[in-house]
Amino acid sequence: MNNVKIPDGLEYWPCVDIAECLPYQNYLPGKHAREALYGKLWGILAEADNATPLGGDGSDGTVEEPSGRLDLDNDDKAGHWWHKLTDAEANAIVQAYAARKNIWWGKPS
Numbered sequence: 823m824n825n826v827k828i829p830d831g832l833e834y835w836p837c838v839d840i841a842e843c844l845p846y847q848n849y850l851p852g853k854h855a856r857e858a859l860y861g862k863l864w865g866i867l868a869e870a871d872n873a874t875p876l877g878g879d880g881s882d883g884t885v886e887e888p889s890g891r892l893d894l895d896n897d898d899k900a901g902h903w904w905h906k907l908t909d910a911e912a913n914a915i916v917q918a919y920a921a922r923k924n925i926w927w928g929k930p931s
Contacts, residue, residue, distance in 0.1 A: 826912035
């Protein structure tokens with residue numbers, strides 16, 4: 823359990839997208855901490871009963887439209903497992919998310 827508030831918008835992110843797309847490793851000390859969080863995120867996906875569908879052509883359980891990946895009922899979304907993170911893990915993800923938002927949308931003036 824952590825005391826870190828999940829940033830607005832991150833609740834839509836599946837654990838695998840956080841594991842593979844956010845540079846949280848830059849904000850964790852040591853290889854062990856980085857590998858532990860990476861494994862925890864993939865473990866969450868493995869345990870999910872209602873994971874976010876992959877993008878695709880609509881066959882084999884995939885979805886064509888990006889909106890098909892936004893359902894907050896998917897239990898691999900951050901809002902479902904955020905409480906399982908330590909403070910250090912949650913802070914690393916928050917910092918990585920903020921850094922990426924600055925790149926994607928520009929730094930606030």
